[in-house]
Ligand SMILES: NC(=O)C1=CN([C@@H]2O[C@H](COP(=O)(O)OP(=O)(O)OC[C@H]3O[C@@H](n4cnc5c(N)ncnc54)[C@H](O)[C@@H]3O)[C@@H](O)[C@H]2O)C=CC1
């Protein structure tokens with residue numbers, strides 16, 4: 001695969017940055033990849049496992065001369081990192097991010113982007129519940145979506161190059177505007193995560209069900225909730241604080257539906273429950289038919305996820 005950028009800088013060496021590094025190397029998509037992590041311990045780990053061609057002790061050093069700078073820190077930290085690196089960005093460089101929320105990141109980062117530097121926000125719809133520099137793997141983005149969220153007036157060449165990078169990393173790329181992105185993600189990712197956190201919290205509060213029973217007898221549904229609820233607390237705190245309006249909108253609708261189902265259970269309205277579950281089953285089948293579920297065992301598209 002062809003090289004897309006001469007030099008790429010990854011800021012924040014966690015799951016997404018480390019997966020990007022291995023994927024960029026797999027595809028030969030960059031000449032040199034530098035990396036910066038906030039703590040000495042993470043930088044040491046990165047050096048030990050060969051994560052990044054050069055691990056730098058400051059973000060400034062990492063971005064100097066870079067053609068692409070990727071902000072891979074929690075959403076709430078994006079603005080401060082952008083402010084710190086801004087004076088050191090190479091003219092003509094592109095800054096991008098991988099944050100799970102887009103409007104708030106654009107609001108926090110864009111004011112710091114100097115004249116002559118491009119900003120193309122992005123969001124790979126791929127991840128795991130694991131975090132940190134050792135959690136990444138080259139296949140994470142294979143057959144997953146990456147949404148590019150270019151702001152008005154974004155240089156088309158800069159967007160096209162970033163698209164080529166993500167496609168080189170195995171992703172399918174689409175473009176979306178920030179508000180729509182945040183609403184779609186509130187439905188498909190953020191609110192489901194909150195529900196998982198809540199369900200695991202409820203089980204934990206239920207003193208009649210001891211911890212060992214919850215673990216021993218957990219069937220698939222609850223197991224999936226515990227996997228999701230093991231995700232990084234800082235990252236998810238920031239997601240909810242920054243995608244507040246869309247998440248509250250979807251949570252409001254969720255609560256209304258939940259109450260309707262609760263009433264149906266109380267009143268013994270089996271028809272309502274059956275109709276509801278029939279409708280939701282059709283949605284799942286629609287996802288499979290559209291080829292959107294790379295994890296389905298019977299699907300066989302080779303999507304891999306650890
Ligand atoms: N984990 C996932 O499944 C996905 C995460 N994302 C987004 O990617 C970004 C990174 O997430 P992960 O790689 O999963 O996180 P991670 O927790 O694995 O890594 C984040 C890195 O940022 C560093 N960091 C934290 N606060 C910082 C600060 N104030 N200044 C500088 N560095 C700081 C941490 O030390 C860590 O090295 C987040 O914005 C997240 O919303 C996007 C798609 C999927």
Ligand SMILES: O=C(O)C(=O)Cc1ccc(O)cc1
Nearest residue numbers: 100124125126127128129189
């Ligand atoms: O692990 C999971 O189930 C995920 O949902 C991963 C994920 C987390 C956050 C994102 O912004 C995108 C993907």
